[in-house]
Amino acid sequence: MLHSRNDRGKGDEAVNVLRCTIIDARGSVSFVAHADVLPALARACTDNPRTLEQLLDATAPYYEGLREQVLNGLAMFDERNVAGHYESIHQALDLCAPYEQPVFRVVDDRTREASLSPVKAGAVVFNLRAKRIIQIQNTYREITRRGASRVFDGVRMTNEVFSYQLPREWALVP
Numbered sequence: 001m002l003h004s005r006n007d008r009g010k011g012d013e014a015v016n017v018l019r020c021t022i023i024d025a026r027g028s029v030s031f032v033a034h035a036d037v038l039p040a041l042a043r044a045c046t047d048n049p050r051t052l053e054q055l056l057d058a059t060a061p062y063y064e065g066l067r068e069q070v071l072n073g074l075a076m077f078d079e080r081n082v083a084g085h086y087e088s089i090h091q092a093l094d095l096c097a098p099y100e101q102p103v104f105r106v107v108d109d110r111t112r113e114a115s116l117s118p119v120k121a122g123a124v125v126f127n128l129r130a131k132r133i134i135q136i137q138n139t140y141r142e143i144t145r146r147g148a149s150r151v152f153d154g155v156r157m158t159n160e161v162f163s164y165q166l167p168r169e170w171a172l173v174p
Contacts, residue, residue, distance in 0.1 A: 014097075016121055017034055017119055017120050018032070018035045018038075018118065018120060018121040019098075019116075019117065019118060019122070020032075020037065022052050022055060022128065023126070023129060025128075027105060027106060027107075029052055029106070030104055030111070030114065031104075032119050033069070035138075036152060039143075039147050040062035040152070041124075041126060042133065042143050043062055043162060045128075045131075045133065045170055046165065046167060048169075052128075053071075056070055064154035069103070073104075074105065077105055086107055089110075093110065116136060122135070123136040123137055124136065132170070132173060133170065143172060146165040
């Protein structure tokens, strides 16, 4: 999880995080990030990404560090969990506070349940296959069809602003 926020108090980090789950043709990946990532992910959806990597690449100019966080977390997940033996991720889900859980692939019922469980500010699913954004719970900042936000440079929010408008084929639920 990204923790380098100079413009927020340390206690805000755990409160303003949420679970993001990305679904593409290869499966689902779930991670916890600061809720400020939502507009950048929505902006990335305007490029109609088909894969997790394409989504993360499109997010990079607006929210630096997310791509590395997720892909490095997946590399660790893949190193510690092999097909049919998911004790490592199950142990992490048991021992870590929800807002400290590592990046993981949805590989069974246990990880599927965790991938849909809100963390502090909520849970949002980005279904790239169905072009659907599902806000299971979002108490921080609702994703709308059009919006704007400041760019996160990896350390703090900058004064640079980006905007987005979701294409018509993308559905927002609810």
